[in-house]
Every structure is written in C-alpha cells, then in structure tokens.
Amino acid sequence: MEDTLLSVAEQLFLEKGFDGASTTEIAKRAGCNQTLVHYYFRTKQNLFCTIFEKKFLTLYQGFMSFGNMDNLTFTDKLTYLIETHYDLISKDPRIPLLITNEFHRFPLLVETLKQRLTSKPTEMAVAFERELQEEIIKGTVRPIELKDLLISVVSLNIALIFMMPILETIYPMDEIQKKAFIAHRRSENVDFVLKSLRP
Amino acid sequence: MEDTLLSVAEQLFLEKGFDGASTTEIAKRAGCNQTLVHYYFRTKQNLFCTIFEKKFLTLYQGFMSFGNMDNLTFTDKLTYLIETHYDLISKDPRIPLLITNEFHRFPLLVETLKQRLTSKPTEMAVAFERELQEEIIKGTVRPIELKDLLISVVSLNIALIFMMPILETIYPMDEIQKKAFIAHRRSENVDFVLKSLRP
Amino acid sequence: MEDTLLSVAEQLFLEKGFDGASTTEIAKRAGCNQTLVHYYFRTKQNLFCTIFEKKFLTLYQGFMSFGNMDNLTFTDKLTYLIETHYDLISKDPRIPLLITNEFHRFPLLVETLKQRLTSKPTEMAVAFERELQEEIIKGTVRPIELKDLLISVVSLNIALIFMMPILETIYPMDEIQKKAFIAHRRSENVDFVLKSLRP
Amino acid sequence: MEDTLLSVAEQLFLEKGFDGASTTEIAKRAGCNQTLVHYYFRTKQNLFCTIFEKKFLTLYQGFMSFGNMDNLTFTDKLTYLIETHYDLISKDPRIPLLITNEFHRFPLLVETLKQRLTSKPTEMAVAFERELQEEIIKGTVRPIELKDLLISVVSLNIALIFMMPILETIYPMDEIQKKAFIAHRRSENVDFVLKSLRP
DNA sequence: TATGAATGAGCCTTCATTCAT
DNA sequence: AATGAATGAAGGCTCATTCAT
Numbered sequence: 001m002e003d004t005l006l007s008v009a010e011q012l013f014l015e016k017g018f019d020g021a022s023t024t025e026i027a028k029r030a031g032c033n034q035t036l037v038h039y040y041f042r043t044k045q046n047l048f049c050t051i052f053e054k055k056f057l058t059l060y061q062g063f064m065s066f067g068n069m070d071n072l073t074f075t076d077k078l079t080y081l082i083e084t085h086y087d088l089i090s091k092d093p094r095i096p097l098l099i100t101n102e103f104h105r106f107p108l109l110v111e112t113l114k115q116r117l118t119s120k121p122t123e124m125a126v127a128f129e130r131e132l133q134e135e136i137i138k139g140t141v142r143p144i145e146l147k148d149l150l151i152s153v154v155s156l157n158i159a160l161i162f163m164m165p166i167l168e169t170i171y172p173m174d175e176i177q178k179k180a181f182i183a184h185r186r187s188e189n190v191d192f193v194l195k196s197l198r199p
Numbered sequence: 200m201e202d203t204l205l206s207v208a209e210q211l212f213l214e215k216g217f218d219g220a221s222t223t224e225i226a227k228r229a230g231c232n233q234t235l236v237h238y239y240f241r242t243k244q245n246l247f248c249t250i251f252e253k254k255f256l257t258l259y260q261g262f263m264s265f266g267n268m269d270n271l272t273f274t275d276k277l278t279y280l281i282e283t284h285y286d287l288i289s290k291d292p293r294i295p296l297l298i299t300n301e302f303h304r305f306p307l308l309v310e311t312l313k314q315r316l317t318s319k320p321t322e323m324a325v326a327f328e329r330e331l332q333e334e335i336i337k338g339t340v341r342p343i344e345l346k347d348l349l350i351s352v353v354s355l356n357i358a359l360i361f362m363m364p365i366l367e368t369i370y371p372m373d374e375i376q377k378k379a380f381i382a383h384r385r386s387e388n389v390d391f392v393l394k395s396l397r398p
Numbered sequence: 399m400e401d402t403l404l405s406v407a408e409q410l411f412l413e414k415g416f417d418g419a420s421t422t423e424i425a426k427r428a429g430c431n432q433t434l435v436h437y438y439f440r441t442k443q444n445l446f447c448t449i450f451e452k453k454f455l456t457l458y459q460g461f462m463s464f465g466n467m468d469n470l471t472f473t474d475k476l477t478y479l480i481e482t483h484y485d486l487i488s489k490d491p492r493i494p495l496l497i498t499n500e501f502h503r504f505p506l507l508v509e510t511l512k513q514r515l516t517s518k519p520t521e522m523a524v525a526f527e528r529e530l531q532e533e534i535i536k537g538t539v540r541p542i543e544l545k546d547l548l549i550s551v552v553s554l555n556i557a558l559i560f561m562m563p564i565l566e567t568i569y570p571m572d573e574i575q576k577k578a579f580i581a582h583r584r585s586e587n588v589d590f591v592l593k594s595l596r597p
Numbered sequence: 598m599e600d601t602l603l604s605v606a607e608q609l610f611l612e613k614g615f616d617g618a619s620t621t622e623i624a625k626r627a628g629c630n631q632t633l634v635h636y637y638f639r640t641k642q643n644l645f646c647t648i649f650e651k652k653f654l655t656l657y658q659g660f661m662s663f664g665n666m667d668n669l670t671f672t673d674k675l676t677y678l679i680e681t682h683y684d685l686i687s688k689d690p691r692i693p694l695l696i697t698n699e700f701h702r703f704p705l706l707v708e709t710l711k712q713r714l715t716s717k718p719t720e721m722a723v724a725f726e727r728e729l730q731e732e733i734i735k736g737t738v739r740p741i742e743l744k745d746l747l748i749s750v751v752s753l754n755i756a757l758i759f760m761m762p763i764l765e766t767i768y769p770m771d772e773i774q775k776k777a778f779i780a781h782r783r784s785e786n787v788d789f790v791l792k793s794l795r796p
Numbered sequence: 797t798a799t800g801a802a803t804g805a806g807c808c809t810t811c812a813t814t815c816a817t
Numbered sequence: 818a819a820t821g822a823a824t825g826a827a828g829g830c831t832c833a834t835t836c837a838t
Contacts, residue, residue, distance in 0.1 A: 001797085017300075019218035022832060033799050038834065100361045101216075101300055103368075114368050142394065148387050151366075155358030156351060162299045162361060163353065169302075169313050188347050195341065196395030200822075221807060232824050237809060239822095399818080415698075417616035420811065431820050436813065438818095498759045499614075499698055501766075512766050540792065546785050549764075553756030554749060560697045560759060561751065567700075567711050586745050593739065594793030598801075619828060630803050635830060637801095 002040050004030045009037075010051050014094040018048055018102050049109045052102065055095055056113060062088045063154070064122050074135045077128075078197075079190050086157045086186045093161035100162075142199045149197075156189040201239045203229045208236075209250050213293040217247055217301050248308045251301065254294050255312060261287045262353070263321050273334045276327075277396075278389050285356045285385045292360035299361075341398045348396075355388040400438050402428045407435075408449050412492040416446055416500050447507045450500065453493055454511060460486045461552070462520055472533045475526075476595075477588050484555045484584045491559035498560075540597045547595075554587040599637050601627045606634075607648050611691040615645050615699050646706045649699065652692050653710060659685045660751070661719055671732045674725075675794075676787050683754045683783045690758035697759075739796045746794075753786040 008030040012021040023044050027034040041047035063085060072080065089096055103110065128146070135141035160182070173181060207229040211220040222243050226233040240246035262284060271279065288295055302309065327345070334340035359381070372380060406428040410419040421442050425432040439445035461483060470478065487494055501508065526544070533539040558580070571579060605627040609618040620641050624631040638644035660682060669677065686693055700707065725743070732738040757779070770778060 017216075017218070019216070023834090024832070035800080035834085035836095036798060039798070042834095044833065097300075099365070101296075103364045110368055117369050148384075148391075151359070151362070151384070152355060152387070152391050154362065155355045158361065159354030159358040160350070162357065163350070165302050166298070167350075169309055170316050185347075185350070188351070192347075192351050192395050195397070196391050198394070198397065222809090223807070234809085234811095234825080235823060238824095241809090243808065415614075415616070417614070421813090422811070433813085433815095433821080434819060437820095440813095442812065495698075497763070498694075501762050508766055515767050546782075546789075549757070549760070549782070550753060550785070550789050552760065554752045556759065557752030557756040558748070560755065561748070563700050564696070565748075567707055568714050583745075583748070586749070590745075590749050590793050593795070594789050596792070596795065620830085621828070632804080632830080632832090633802060636803095639830090641829065 001030070001032060001036065005032070005037060005040060005047075006051065009047055010055070013048060013051060014092070014098055017098065018044075018105060023047075045106060048102075049106060052099070052109060053113065056099055057116065059088065059095055059099065060117065064125065074131055074141070075194065077131070078193070081128075082153055082157065082190050082193060083186060085154065086189060089158055089161060090182060090186075093164070096158055096161060139199050141197050144197065149193075152196075153189075153193055156192060160185055200229070200231060200235065204231070204236060204239060204246075205250065208246055209254070212247060212250060213291070213297055216297065217243075217304060222246075244305060247301075248305060251298070251308065252312065255298055256315065258287065258294055258298065259316065263324065273330055273340070274393060276330070277393065280327075281352055281356065281389050281392060282385060284353065285388060288356055288360055289381060289385075292363070295357055295360060338398050340396050343396065348392075351395075352388075352392055355391060359384055399428070399430060399434065403430070403435060403438060403445075404449065407445055408453070411446060411449060412490070412496055415496065416442075416503060421445075443504060446500075447504060450497070450507060451511065454497055455514065457486065457493055457497065458515065462523060472529055472539070473592065475529070476592070479526075480551055480555065480588045480591060481584060483552060484587060487556055487559055488580060488584075491562070494556055494559060537597050539595045542595065547591075550594075551587075551591055554590060558583055598627070598629060598633065602629070602634060602637060602644075603648065606644055607652070610645060610648060611689070611695055614695065615641075615702060620644075642703065645699075646703060649696070649706065650710065653696055654713065656685065656692060656696065657714065661722065671728055671738070672791065674728070675791065678725075679750055679754065679787045679790060680783060682751065683786060686754055686758055687779060687783075690761070693755055693758060736796050738794045741794065746790075749793075750786075750790055753789060757782055 005026065009021070009026045012026055012029065015021070023037045024034055026047075027037050030036075037044075037047065041050065065084075132141065132144075132146050132149070136143050168178070204225065208220070208225045211225055211228065214220070222236045223233050225246075226236050229235075236243075236246065240249065264283075268276070268279070331340065331343075331345050331348070335342050367377070403424065407419070407424045410424055410427065413419070421435040422432055424445075425435050428434075435442075435445065439448065463482075467475070467478070530539065530542075530544050530547070534541050566576070602623065606618070606623045609623055609626065612618070620634040621631050623644075624634050627633075634641075634644065638647065662681075666674070666677070729738065729741075729743050729746070733740050765775070
C-alpha cells in the first residue's frame, strides 16, 4: 500500500503540482483511508519531497550519463548525448516541469539535493570534457566551454516542453502532427548544435 | 484601490501562482477588506485572467516586435532580436514562468488569446522572413526555416530562467556572479546562434 | 425606478422566497445600482414587507368579496364564490405559496395585518351568512357553520397548488393535460361542496 | 454523532427550510465542529436530501397505507382513512410544509423519488378502489373517481396546516382553543366528505 | 497496519448594509 | 435621484493533520 500511495501521489503531483494535489485525492485514488497517507509519510510535504527527490535524481543522473560508447566519434557522441537528453525529457515532460516549478519550495530539500549533486562531477563528464578539448585543439570544433555547450544543449531540448502548450495554441496540431513536430525538433536541435560547433 | 489590488495581485500571482495566491492575502497586502477583491473582480479567476492576459500579450508583443532598424545588417538585426528577447525575459523571469505554468488552466482564456494571436503574423515578421530568405540565397546564411530559427533562439533564451534555480544549486553564486553569468549567457546565446547560421 | 424595483422584487420574491432573493439580483434585474434598493426601501425586509402586505391584502380581499349578484340563487352564489376563489388562486399560485411560507417570518408585519383583518368582517360576509342560515332553515341546505364551510371550500381550492408539483411527479402531465386537470378540479370542487351541502 | 447531526439537521430544516438552515448552526446545535457536518454528509444538499427522502417516503407510505381492517364497513374504512391522514399531518405539520416548499429544488432527488413512487400503486389502493366501485354500484355512494375523492380528502386535511398561521391571526386562539379547533376540523372533514358521498 | 472521528485554519464567495459624493 | 467604494458577517466547503482505537 505504501508503494501504491507513492505511485498514485507521483501521478497526482505531476498532474497538479504540490498545491493542486491533495492528500484526500491521493487516498481516494489509492483506495485507502485518508489518514494512511499521514501514517506513512507524516506530512504532505514529506511525501512530496520523497517523490521529488527520486524523480530529480533519476532525471539528473539521466542527464549526467554521457554516452559511454568509446568507439564513436566526438560528433556521434554529441549527437547521441543530445538525442538521449531530448528523449529523456520528452518521455514525460511533466517531470522537468514539476521540478522547475517546485524546486524552490522546500529549502531543506534543496539543501539535501545540493550535497548529492556537487559531489558528483562524475568520471564521464571529465572524460567528455577532455575529448571536447582535444577536438578544439585538433581544430575540428570551435572553442567553447563545456558548461556553455551543455547549457545550450539542455536549453534547446528542454525549452520545447515549456513552450509546447503555447505553440499548440498558435499552430494547432493533431496528435500526429505533434509527434512529427517533436521528432523534427529533435533532429533540428542536433543539427543546430553541430552546425554551431563547426570551427 | 482597484489599481493597487491589480498590482498587488500581479506580484502575488507571480510569486505563488494561481493556487498559491489567496484573495485574503491579496487584500491584506493591499490593505483592504477581502471582499473588495470580489467587488472589483468578482472572482479570483477573473482577476487572474485579467492580469494574465495583460502580461501574456505584453510579452508576446515584445517577442513579436522584431527590431525595425532598417539600416542594420541581417546579422546585427538578429543579434538585436536575440538580445531584446533575452532582456525581455530576464527583466522579470517570473512572468514567463507564470505563463508557462498556468497557461493551460483556463480554456476560455486560452481561446481568447488564441484569437488575438493567430490574427497577427505581423508585418515585421514577414519582413524578417524575407530578409532571411535573401541571406540564404546570397549564401551568407545556411538554409533554415524561420520558425525553427525562432524556436531555437527563444529556447536558448528562455530555458535559462527555468534552469536558473537548479544551476544556482549546482554552482552557488552570489548576486554579482549571478549577474555576470546572466550577462555571459546573453552574449553566448548570440554567439551560439550566429555560429550555427554560418553557411 | 422605484416602481420598477417593486415589480422586479415582487417577481423575485415570488420565484425564490425571501431567503432566495437577493437585493443584488433585484438591482441587476432592474438595471440599477445595488444601493438604490436600500435608498428606496432601507432594508430588504422592508421591501419584502411592502410587497407582501400588498399581495396579502389583495388576495385576502379577493377572498372576502363574496359574489354580490343579488338575483342569483344561493347555489349559484356559492358556485360563483368557489370558482372565483379557485381562479384567484390559480392565476398565480406563487402568491398563496409565498404568503404561506413567509407569513410567520416578520411578527411586526403579522401584527400590522392582524389589525387590518379583524376589523373587516365585511358587510358581504354578514349577508352571505344570513343567506346560508335562511337556506338551512328552509331545509335546502344541511346545517353547517359558515366558517367551516368556508374553510372547506378554501381548503379544496388552495391545497391543489401545494400538491401540484408532487402530483405532477406521480402522474406526469404535459401542459395541456395539466390545464385540463386544473379545470377538472375546479368543477369537481364545486360539485364536491354542493353535494356535501345537500340536506 | 452522525445520528445527532441527522436529527439536529432535521429539526433545523423543518424550522427554517433549506436556505434558512446553515451547516454552522447545525454543528453548533449538535455541539461539534462545523466541518464534521461535511465529513459525514459532504454537502449540505446531500444532508438535506437524505433527510428529505426519508421524511417524504415515511409520509407517502403513511398516506398510502389504507386501513386494512377487513371487517369494517366502507364508511368506517373511509372515516378511518381520513382520520389517519389528518393525524399523520397534524403530528408534525412542518413535514408536509417542508416537502411542499422544497420538493422542486433538487431535480435529482425528485427523479429518485419518482421511481420509488410510480412503481407502487399498492395492493391496498387497488382493494380500496374495488370497494368504492362496489358501493357505487350498490347505490350507497354517489359516483365519483377514486382519484378525485382522494385529492379532496387530502386537500381538506392538508390545507389546514398551511392556513393555520393565518387563521390564528384572524381568530387568535390559545393552545387549548387551537387543539379544540384542530380536533373539530378533524371530525368536520370526515363529516364533509361522507355527506358529499351520499348518493 | 489501518481506520473513523474530529478539528482548526483557511479559502472563495455572496450578502445586506453604510457612507460619501 | 443615483452611484461607487467599502465593509463585517456569514456561508459552504476543502484541507492537512491529530488522536484514539
């Protein structure tokens, strides 16, 4: 039942955010007594943080796991990285949306996450950075900071899900068109980045 | 007092969103009786929509007002456009955040906005599109759809404000560093786009 | 405008009763500022009492105006009386309904009405009473108190409008059937009373 | 406490109707927190309907349970029926008043009741109808439709409670006089009906 | 582990009313 | 005669939370 509650709560928080979701509805959807939510998680905030932390770390690790296929060219690696990020976000856009919206809410949670994050520059990131420098030195890639590159990549990928509802209003699309558009932007982003990195 | 309420409500909605802001607090901050909120705006939703619509249109028009300085080169025009957008967003990042989060909430409002939007491809957009095509034909810019270009520009600009709280957690910054970082990303985005458009 | 308010208020009170009607809606329907209601009538209760008193007295006088056609037989007079009462009630059943429901509400109003009522046994009532006694003595009508006769008559007539909504639920009727039913009950009541008065 | 609330609510609804009764006052009288009312019944309307339905059906069944004493004459049966109805109404006149006033309010409730009602012409009603026909054929009762007879009976009985407050204003009575009057009208109604049914 | 009872705080909203203009 | 501004009271309802069982 604890797991049922967790997954039900996750869905509800993704649907309606922290304010919009109520323990009452969580319990109703889980088919149990309302107080059980508090029995397991003590407070709504607690329940939320549990879920938020999990989701955040999953996403963050997904972002930080740079393709480890060693026999690829740098270009292919970068392509793979962009596409992986894009797919990660597209899979359930509500997750990055929730993170973005509620991140600031519980300073304590932020503190907790901070410690988990800063301690992990990760081996792969270091490797990727080194490769980037090599390419720059070789002259196959224009000079650019890894950090800036990553921010640009993530920006291009993630911004779409924020703008999607508005884009749909301006350019109404049916489901098929929407899927096509999302696929198009995926390759467009790859292209845009690669073109920008030309020396 | 109606104006006071409007501006107080605007601030509160920006701070806490629709759910988080209460008419009670709006009234308290405006220093008046709570019912006055309803006297002027009848419902919270009404008040919200009024504010939202104004903010949305201001931002949208800001986005759509492509620099009209005719004697600039295309590159300068694009630069100016990117920087203008960036500044527009940075001025109060909570506005695009609010729009993104609450856009879906009131279908009626969306409908209203839809009609205002679709009717406005605007002269300047057309002019800009034409210039882009000319540059492509001249060979000074690689082939790209205007729509894709704009989405990429907006993505690069807007994503930063969504990611900022998280970035600040990963790389703690004081106010000065933050300002510097924001300024840096401004020029970085311009650079990133211009580099990508090279033929 | 005062008259407009009065008639609008009358309709609304008839529709929704004292509690259900609001000065706000009265003003809205009358197309004027809400405070005007209070400007003219000071309080909602005041407005209500004004209307109630008028309606009550009109109805009461309608009930008390026994047919004055002198050249009719007693039977015809009674028939005419019953039918007149029935029509009076049927014309706008909401009036007796309102009176019944709200009569107890404002003791002061009751007091006022009391004084107006008790002072009016009325000439015609006396005449009718005398005629009844004559008929009883003649042996053409069975012995009965006038008061009881009147209560029975009024009961038969008035109860229908109270029961109508429930009857319509038990025996669904369209508009035509309803009218026919009401007409049928009219003659049925006359018949029922006359039959009961046989010596 | 749920039962306490139910009975307190019942009293309050009878006293003040749906609009006039507030959950706050119900709770206060029951000596509990106001939210408890909503905890048990979710909405005021819900609570009201629960009570209304019960009261309505009790009354309706009371009305429909025609005396089943087989060894009585038709006259005695009818007398018994009239007196039973009269007593049923007099016991708590506020019940039929409430039903009359609020019956129309909640269409859903009406629908529910409808289904319960129409399916119940009831054995006894059929038996009574048959007996009436037999009496008519025998010539001991004048021709009359059962439906009309019943409506007249109910009218005579029920109208009194609607008119009582007004009658009391016209003819002030103390408690004893009032009781006497009510008893008098009971036998008067029996008499009035029986006299009317003479062949 | 699970539940029913109960509560205080708060929310949005409507209402009748008053006051100054 | 008429209006806009403002208010206190109250209403129905939801919520997160606690407690006893």
